[in-house]
Amino acid sequence: MTPSERPVLLVTGSRKGIGRYLAEHYLKKGYFVEGCSRGDGDIGDPSYHHHHVDVADEKAVRGMVADITKRHGRIDVVLNNAAIASMNHVLLTPAKSANRMLEVNVTGTMLVCRDAAKVMMRRRYGRIVNFTTIVAPIALAGEAVYAASKSAVVTFTRILAFELGQWGITCNSFGATPIMTDMIRGVPQDKIDAVVNGLAIKRLGTPEDCANVCDFFIHPASDNITGQVIYLGGVT
Numbered sequence: 001m002t003p004s005e006r007p008v009l010l011v012t013g014s015r016k017g018i019g020r021y022l023a024e025h026y027l028k029k030g031y032f033v034e035g036c037s038r039g040d041g042d043i044g045d046p047s048y049h050h051h052h053v054d055v056a057d058e059k060a061v062r063g064m065v066a067d068i069t070k071r072h073g074r075i076d077v078v079l080n081n082a083a084i085a086s087m088n089h090v091l092l093t094p095a096k097s098a099n100r101m102l103e104v105n106v107t108g109t110m111l112v113c114r115d116a117a118k119v120m121m122r123r124r125y126g127r128i129v130n131f132t133t134i135v136a137p138i139a140l141a142g143e144a145v146y147a148a149s150k151s152a153v154v155t156f157t158r159i160l161a162f163e164l165g166q167w168g169i170t171c172n173s174f175g176a177t178p179i180m181t182d183m184i185r186g187v188p189q190d191k192i193d194a195v196v197n198g199l200a201i202k203r204l205g206t207p208e209d210c211a212n213v214c215d216f217f218i219h220p221a222s223d224n225i226t227g228q229v230i231y232l233g234g235v236t
């Protein structure tokens with residue numbers, strides 16, 4: 001691939017966890033990868049650039065997208081992976097914690113989609129994948145606000161598909177099963193086991209599962225696949 005043919009992919013929340021795995025996965029495939037998080041990234045690949053950006057900060061997101069566009073002139077793919085979770089019974093959930101989850105998970109996703117779509121539409125091509133979770137459809141007790149924020153991401157993505165389809169931009173979401181990252185390390189093992197035992201495929205999820213779904217959604221041939229949500233592990 002010549003530099004002008006190499007696709008440009010933005011993955012949010014790429015400092016660690018699934019986002020980091022995806023950044024490295026797409027670097028191996030020859031993409032230019034732009035990542036962001038609140039902390040500093042340490043992926044050393046010359047085709048990787050880390051932005052110190054909180055996705056809930058409108059000005060910072062605008063600046064990041066402008067910087068990517070200045071250096072590459074395009075954005076082909078956005079993976080909205082950045083999110084926070086706070087597992088808590090609703091009776092014990094402070095408004096501050098709920099607001100922050102909604103701000104990062106819903107508004108942050110919206111801001112990145114909005115600003116990246118303005119760049120994608122110029123080339124009449126784009127692939128957006130937004131991250132949800134199976135805990136929304138399985139209605140997992142203890143995760144009401146987190147699950148609600150991810151349900152909002154699904155609805156947002158379905159409507160975004162209709163708003164952006166005319167410019168060749170597809171918008172899909174997928175919900176992973178539990179994956180052993182920092183996000184769920186504090187969840188009691190018996191609770192994780194109960195979730196896994198309720199799945200059709202009774203195993204923990206992996207970052208490879210996520211890359212597989214992203215590969216499918218962002219493939220150029222997937223131009224007629226939009227507004228969809230795929231839940232892993234047999235959840236519907």
Ligand SMILES: NC(=O)c1ccc[n+]([C@@H]2O[C@H](COP(=O)([O-])OP(=O)(O)OC[C@H]3O[C@@H](n4cnc5c(N)ncnc54)[C@H](OP(=O)(O)O)[C@@H]3O)[C@@H](O)[C@H]2O)c1
Binds near residue numbers: 040082108
């Ligand atoms: N792990 C699971 O079991 C699981 C299951 C289903 C779905 N998911 C979804 O998969 C995605 C990734 O989860 P994960 O397990 O990899 O989580 P994680 O290990 O906690 O990593 C979260 C990533 O997002 C970044 N981040 C957090 N808040 C941010 C913000 N405001 N702005 C920019 N970056 C931010 C973090 O970096 P900084 O701290 O540097 O900001 C980190 O790189 C999330 O959307 C999550 O909901 C996870």
